[in-house]
C-alpha cells in the first residue's frame with residue numbers, strides 16, 4: 026500500500042480470485058472453468074481472423090454480437106448489454122443503481138465478489154442468511170423495497186430458485202433493481218431472461234466463462250429492459266468505452282453460432298456432476314444437490330481445510346472458503362470424466378489415510 030491510497034481504502038479487503046498456479050500441472054477444479062475446448066467454429070474463426078483487426082478499436086456497442094445474443098433469447102438487441110466478463114456488469118450495475126440512500130441485499134453465503142464491489146463503491150448492503158440446508162428462502166426477499174442481488178444457481182452451493190420464486194421477488198420489489206446472476210444457469214437452472222419483457226426492474230447477467238469455455242476471452246452479457254441496458258451503457262462509456270476487445274467480440278459471435286455444441290457439453294457436465302455426487306456420497310460426503318458445474322461437499326471425519334490441502338499435495342486443486350458456516354466444505358468444479366475419476370481415487374486415499382491415523 027502506498028501512502029497515496031485514499032483513506033477509505035486503507036486496509037480494504039479485496040476479492041481473492043481463485044488460484045491460477047503456473048508452477049505445477051494441477052487437475053484444476055477450483056475456478057469452475059469448462060474442461061472442454063472452444064467449439065470448432067471458434068477455433069477456426071480464431072485462425073482466420075485478420076490480425077490487422079487488432080490495429081483498430083472494437084465496436085463499443087458490440088452490435089453484431091448483441092443481435093446474435095438477442096436472437097438466442099428471443100429478445101431485441103436493445104435488451105442486451107455486453108461486457109468484459111460478467112464481473113464488469115456487476116461493477117457497472119453497482120455504479121448505476123445505488124444511490125446514497127439505497128441498500129442492497131445479498132444472501133449471507135454467496136459469490137464473495139458482491140461484497141468487495143459494494144464496499145469499493147461504498148454501497149450499503151445487508152445479508153440474509155441461507156436456511157440451514159443452504160437454500161435461499163425466496164420469501165425473505167419478497168417486498169423488501171431494497172435492491173437485490175441473487176445468483177441462480179447460488180455459488181458456492183449450486184442450489185437454485187424456481188422461476189416462479191424469482192418472479193415473486195422481482196414483482197414484489199417493483200421500485201428496486203433485482204439482479205439475478207446467472208453465471209451457472211446453463212447447467213440445469215431456469216433462466217429468468219424471458220421475464221425482462223414483463224418487468225423493467227429485472228437485470229439478468231450471464232457469462233461465457235463457465236458454460237462456453239471462454240473464461241480467458243472475458244465475455245459477459247446482461248439482459249434487461251432497454252432502459253436498464255442504456256443505464257449500463259452510460260457507465261460503460263464513462264469508464265471504459267472499449268471494454269470488450271475485438272478478438273473476443275469475433276470469437277463470441279462464433280460461440281453463439283455454435284450454441285448447440287456448448288449446450289451438449291453442459292449436458293455432459295451435468296451427467297458427470299451426478300456421477301461425482303453419487304461417488305462422493307458413497308464415501309460418506311455430504312453433497313449439496315447442485316445445478317451448477319461444481320459440487321459443494323463436506324465430510325464428517327476430515328476437515329474442509331485438510332481435504333483442500335491434501336488434495337493439493339496430490340495434484341488436485343479445489344476451492345476452500347474460510348467463512349464459518351462453510352469452512353468444512355470444498356467447492357469442486359466438474360472436470361472431464363477422467364479428472365473426476367481421479368478426484369474420487371484421491372478422496373478414497375485421503376479417507377483411508379485419515380482413518381489409519383485415527384486408529
Ligand SMILES: *Cc1c(COP(=O)(O)O)cnc(C)c1O
Pocket residue numbers: 109110111112113136176180206208231232233234240243244245
Ligand atoms: C464466475 C462468476 C461470475 C463472473 O464471471 P466472469 O468470468 O467475470 O464472467 C459472476 N458471478 C458468479 C456467481 C460467478 O461464479
